[in-house]
Amino acid sequence: MRAAILGAGESDRTPRPGRTAVDMAVESSLAAVADAGIELAQVDGVVTGYSLTERHLDFSASLSEALGLQPHWSQTISRSGATGASVVVDAALAVLGGACTTALAVWADNRVSGEPEDMTGALAASLNAFELATGPLITTQYALIAQAYLNRTGATGEDLASVAVQFRKHASFNEHAKYRSPISIDDVLESPMASSPLHRLECALVTDYGGAVVVTRSDRAGDGAVDLLGFGEALSHSSILRNPDLFTTGRTAAAISSRLAYDMAGIGPADLQMAQIYDCFTITVLLLMEDFGLCARGEAGSAVRAGLLDRQGPLPSNTHGGLLSCGSGGILHVTEAVNQMRGTAGSHQLPRRPQTALVHGNGGVLGAQTTLILGGR
């Protein structure tokens, strides 16, 4: 028995005064329920991510109440950036385990409209005092990993930049992406340095976001559903200071999460027709591609430059523009995959609907990893 996704929904991401994370969670949930072709009353499970800007004792309770739902099963989870992919895993476990029959998996946050007084503090909570005392940005922690990658593999700044160029090209097709003007490798390398070797155009956007999918058992799903063929999760560390592997081999726990997901699905990297890869920084994508077995160690940059991830290439990836050009929140990688597979991606629909896809979320500083393998019907 497997789980299946019946439909997906996203909220509008335009910031405005008074816009709350719960508003966007409600909007995404109602859109997902409508897309799934079910009644809201059929939803008896709700799993949500957390908000960085609003305090909720239990976000899933705030959302359920706002929707007028009294679900059998509800959870709020926090797995930092991997949360968007992990809410789908938790919803699948709940419907397969019998805790509920139809679950909404949701993540929304008003990271711009919320104007938190202490967003720096909120983000700094992901680092420990011995890291913070030296004055790093979150970007710096990834930049240290990026510099080690360049030192070890001989890859270049151009290789890193090519990731941002590729996803901006995809965003140019998406009318809902935040930045749509195509950029060149030179544009990326000439944008202000954030923390070397990473430039501003190599860092994720900060936007409002909301996304939701409806998950049920595959035997209750009809022709238009997307099957969750496999999933895997793995965690290697909280602080990068405790995981030297990141610097010596570049291997992250995504090598484990993806293997678990491939094994459960009974497929391998060569069978994939699309990938939605958490792209908080350009380096993240290169390391994850290598962990997924899409190319050899040190060769991800050349693979991107050769068009591997292009809309018209062998493995269209981040077809919405990703965190780098479309919007925040790893939940959009999930909704985008479902939309492409159901043929409902609108302006940026791929010419051929993918039948198999990998969706991946990364949390912390490359610590928490979640891989989903989706299959079309």
Added chain:
Amino acid sequence: MATEPLDPSAQLWQAWASGRLCLQACRACGEIQHPPGQVCSHCHATDWDLVDINPVVTLVSWSTVHRAPAPHFADALPYTIVLVSVGPRALLEARLDSRVPVESLVSGMPVRLAIDDVVGRAMPTVVAP
């Protein structure tokens, strides 16, 4: 009578403030643990010491920061942060002394640590290749 803080982090900051170049080591298995914790993540013993370390360590990576994460870091921009290896499962994040040129850094090279002031806080800093 002053009470010795039980918190290993507080003890380490205090030792660094007194000029001592040291890290937490487990009394049971000898593992160097950084950042420090109440429990050894390797053998789970709760008995630990602060031990002096060899100031010559191996450079792992570096990044030059061009945007301050908080206002009190802005005056020193741009500054370089380095990672050095201090044990089989432990890295130390440190500032690079601004007199050391970033261009001279090579992955795997030995570098020298000394306690120095970083925005009002004494901590290990890489002072020379």
